[in-house]
Amino acid sequence: MTPNVHLANVVELSLWVGQLLMQFSAESEVVESSVHRLGTALGADWMDVTLTSNGIIVSASAHGEFRTRSRRVIDKGVDMAKILTIDSLITEVHEKHLTISETKHRIIQISKQGSCYPEWVKPIMVGAACGAFCRMFGADVFTSLLTVLATTVAMFIRHYFLKRHYNLLLVVVITAFSASVILSVARKLPLDFDLALAQSAAVLCLVPGVPLINAVTDLIKGHVTIGLAKGVKATMITIAIAVGLMISFAFAGLGG
Amino acid sequence: MALLQDFILAAVAAIGFGMLFNIPWRFVVFCGLIGGLGHGLRFWLHVNNGFSLELATLVGATLIGFSSYFLGRRFRVPQLIFAIAAVIPMIPGTYAYQTMIGAAELVSEGGGTPEMLVNTSVTALKTAFIIAALAIGVAVPQLVLNRKSPIV
Numbered sequence: 001m002t003p004n005v006h007l008a009n010v011v012e013l014s015l016w017v018g019q020l021l022m023q024f025s026a027e028s029e030v031v032e033s034s035v036h037r038l039g040t041a042l043g044a045d046w047m048d049v050t051l052t053s054n055g056i057i058v059s060a061s062a063h064g065e066f067r068t069r070s071r072r073v074i075d076k077g078v079d080m081a082k083i084l085t086i087d088s089l090i091t092e093v094h095e096k097h098l099t100i101s102e103t104k105h106r107i108i109q110i111s112k113q114g115s116c117y118p119e120w121v122k123p124i125m126v127g128a129a130c131g132a133f134c135r136m137f138g139a140d141v142f143t144s145l146l147t148v149l150a151t152t153v154a155m156f157i158r159h160y161f162l163k164r165h166y167n168l169l170l171v172v173v174i175t176a177f178s179a180s181v182i183l184s185v186a187r188k189l190p191l192d193f194d195l196a197l198a199q200s201a202a203v204l205c206l207v208p209g210v211p212l213i214n215a216v217t218d219l220i221k222g223h224v225t226i227g228l229a230k231g232v233k234a235t236m237i238t239i240a241i242a243v244g245l246m247i248s249f250a251f252a253g254l255g256g
Numbered sequence: 257m258a259l260l261q262d263f264i265l266a267a268v269a270a271i272g273f274g275m276l277f278n279i280p281w282r283f284v285v286f287c288g289l290i291g292g293l294g295h296g297l298r299f300w301l302h303v304n305n306g307f308s309l310e311l312a313t314l315v316g317a318t319l320i321g322f323s324s325y326f327l328g329r330r331f332r333v334p335q336l337i338f339a340i341a342a343v344i345p346m347i348p349g350t351y352a353y354q355t356m357i358g359a360a361e362l363v364s365e366g367g368g369t370p371e372m373l374v375n376t377s378v379t380a381l382k383t384a385f386i387i388a389a390l391a392i393g394v395a396v397p398q399l400v401l402n403r404k405s406p407i408v
Contacts, residue, residue, distance in 0.1 A: 030334060078277040080337050087334050115278055122276050129272025132265040133345070200350050207349035210277070210340055216391030220399075242356030 006043060007060050007067040009100045014039040014047060015058045016107055017086055019071050022056060024079040027214045028223040031056070034090055041093045042100060053229030075168075078210050085110050123159065126205045127152030134201035143193040144201075146186060151202045154179035158206075169240045176203045176244025184252040199245065206241050208234040258303075259296055266295030266345040274341035283337055286327055291342035294320035298346060310385045313346055317393025325397035339394045346390055351383040 018035040026034075032049045035058055039047035044060040051057075057070040089106050092098060098106070117125075131148035135141070158175040162168075179202040187195045211234040218227035270291025274284040298316035301307040307315070324338035358376030361367050 026334075027336060030336065078340075080274075080277045080279040080283075080340070082278075084280065084283075084333055084337055088332075091332070116280050117275055117278070125272040125275040127272075129269040129344075132268040132272070133349075136262065136265045136269075136345075137350075200353075203353065204349040207347055207352060209273070209344045209347040209349075212347065212352075212387050213340065213343060213391050213394070216388050217395055220391060220395055238352045239356050242353045242360065245353065246357065246360060 006100075007062055007065055009104075010039055010042045010044045010062075011058055011060045011067045011069050013042060013100065013103055013107060014044075014060070015056060015069050015071050017090070018049065018051075018056045018058060019073050020107075020111060021083060021086060022051070022073045023076040024082050025075070025077070025210050025214060026083050027221075028218045028226050029221050030083075034086065038090045038093060038103075041090065041097075042103065051223065051226055053226055079115075081116050082110060082113060085113065119159065123152050123155030126155050130201050130205050133204050134198060137197050137201060139194050139197040139201070142191075143198050146183065146191070146193055147198045147201045150179050150182040150186075150198065151205050153182060154202065155205060169236060172206050172237050172240035173244040173247070176206055176241045177248045179203055179205075180245050180248035181251065184248060203241050203245060206237070208237045211237075259300055262299040263292040263296040267292030269345040270341050273344040277341055279337060279341055283331070283333070284341065287338055287341040290320050290323040290327070290338060291345055293323070294342060295345045310382070310389050313386050314389040314393050316346060317343055317390045318396050319393075321394040321397045324394070325401065335398070343390050343394060346386070348383045348386040351379050351386070355380040355383055 014035045017038050018031050021031045021034055028051050031051060035049045035056075036047045039058070039060050043062060045062045046060070048059040048061075049056070054074075055070055055072050057068065059066055059068040061067075086107075089103070089110065093103055127148040127150075130151040131144045134144040134147040139147075154175045157178050158171055161171045161174060166174075180199050183195060183198050183202060187193065211230045215227050215231035215234060218224075218230060267288035271284055271288040274287040279287060294316040297319050298309075298312040301312035301315055302309050320339055320342045321335075324335045324342060327338050328335035355376060358372065358379060362372055362376060
């Protein structure tokens, strides 16, 4: 292989890995060091990585030659299992000196890798988590159980709309609205529970915890623009939660 | 007793969100453990010892930071696998959207009073400080133990 063709492959693979890591919400520091580790393991002398809020640019250089490419990044939600396998793949490339084609094959496998848990388990577990929050806020067991129920249904609704590619903010509004409305309706049935506590715990499943933490982590470690972009995005989602709640309050006010 | 309950509830929350984030089962159990420990420490400091919520969060998150750092070393995986799900129970979600609702109520009829403005600003600042405390706490071990010259 001529050096330049080889460099093109190195850039392609490390760019791909960087894109996957960004898509699955890794912090910028991890993305940069992973791309650098993979590129140098595959034979580049040096890698330069530039991250923007929705794109990644990678330059590889070796023997006085260099190649640069950029790629767009779409947010695909948090997926730690993929970040984990990518990390172990890079370690393997380092230690076992995998070839370009072997590495490429493995990356294709990773991007097709499914979820660790069946799709229906996740809403129930998140429901349980929000029930735990509700109990933590001092609600009784019955209120917490209703919160589990409302959150689980809301998470199924969220999954339904996300799968059909609705705008993320719209989905958050709909999910917060439905969680809150389910509880308001249950209160009018009439079941005796603490409505305000249940509603505030049920919408916690939507709070963008990972982007919020990543935003500050990026800011601390010097990735200021990406940190700000993530922070703004997380704030928008929080506003969407509040909008969904307020619409449901307005509806609950109808007819007393 | 209250402390034990807090530990268990926080562990359930961390495991629930860990599964949403698709963390493999053998790791998600550790997320629950250190998430529960961190939240329990925050609870103990804040409720039993009168620490402010922000400072208690910083200490709790630092515990999570160090535990996830050493777990990451032990299993040879990135630290964030353990840390991200473990801090989720401490995220000030309620404060966050109360800020937004407060902002909306400021412009509603009968709103716009000075107390409302103060309350909304206080919740907004509390949210920001707690999140900053969480992120700093988690980053502490890397900033202290793992210093290196920038490679990229």
